[in-house]
Amino acid sequence: MSEPLVVLERVNKHFGDLHVLRDIDLTVGRGEVVVLIGPSGSGKSTLCRTINRLETIESGSITVDGKALPEEGKELAALRADVGMVFQSFNLFAHKTILENVTLGPVKVRGTKKADAEKRAMELLERVGVAHQAEKYPAQLSGGQQQRVAIARSLAMDPKVMLFDEPTSALDPEMINEVLDVMVELARSGMTMIVVTHEMGFARKAANRVVFLSDGQVVEEGTPEEFFTNARSERARDFLGKILTH
Amino acid sequence: MGEIGDILAKYDVLAAFGMTVYLTVFSAVGALLLGTVLAIMRVSPVGVLRSLGAFYVNTVRNTPLTLILVFCSLGVFFILQLNLEPASSPTFLRDNAIRWAIVGLAAYHAAFVCEALRSGVNTVPAGQAEAARSIGLTFGQSLREVILPQAFRGAIAPLGSVLIALTKNTTVASIVSVSEASALMKVIIENETAGTAVFLVFAIGFVVLTLPVGMLFTTLSRRLAVKR
16 A cells, blocks of 8 residues: 555544444555445444544544644644545535635635635636536535535645545435546546545445445455455445345 | 694704614624624633623623613713713713713623524534535634624524614613603603604604614615525
């Protein structure tokens, strides 16, 4: 594997009595694309969110590019600037235009000049195919377009790694592919990605590794081919059986 | 209706309502500023600030405005001798009465502005704050750039109600000898008669002040609403 970029060691977390993350060890190399997969409630979204500390952990350690996750404050904000995040519900800033959504981070966090940030934003919007919507507001765009803007918003920060928390789960079926295409292109460009998804097409096309979680534990990991055709664990085979039979 | 004409000719009703507007405008600005600070305290991640904000709101909101204005006038101005206009000034008493009334009105309505804004904050989905933090904005930046602009828009309608209530509540300032509209009304009733005309002049005066405010805020809340 390439040089490690995101390293989780013995990470534990509870929601009340529920032990959502149990001794999670996970290393993601620079340029690697890892898909987290698992049944509902297996802790995959929580795991994804701990990496930029939208969820705190109780024990264990998480490092990004050799630096441990800081506590709340300026340092944490600086780390989050380097870790892109794409949400299931897009979360575009509803009161700002598409262009403003993409330039806000660079201008306020990186101190980029407004004109430069706008130029770069337009390039990114072009790349994800929504440049012609730059002056509109999020509510005027379709879900697929909004999610592609959200990806552009993350990319504008030049992140070291991008987290995707079920990016296509809230989309109408005909819009899923336009988002996945952007993600595949991103993966091919060498972006380090951690993706929570059930889209096996994406996993096969773009992922280096599939990590299967169940009940807050990493049960099995392997290449997409190995995992989807020849899962070793009973729980993974049972899960795949349920999602593949249709 | 000749009576109304007589009243308008004999007394400076316009100047009295001018004072009402003066009190309203300055108290509203003060209440908006203090109320915003209180609202930020009440949604902050710091427990002490949250408690302080909640304490202020619960204390001030549940104290009658009359008591607050009397406290400002008798307590702070006359007994503690805190002047907002130097004693050498020829309008020393008048200006102190007006300014302390504004402080009291602002302090009182700030509690309501805070709660209106807090209800506005609740209209902003949690995902907006998460997205703001995830691109590296600090807590302050997230508030300024993402949460508060949306919260203000969500709070426009309740803020309009607070402003209308404030306009009418300025009448309480008459008890600490500020000569606004209701003070003049008492003078007229004293000198003339407590007829319908007197009542009508002042009732219409307040409606003229508050009705456009209400319509403006309704329009604004519709126009500026954040589409989701």
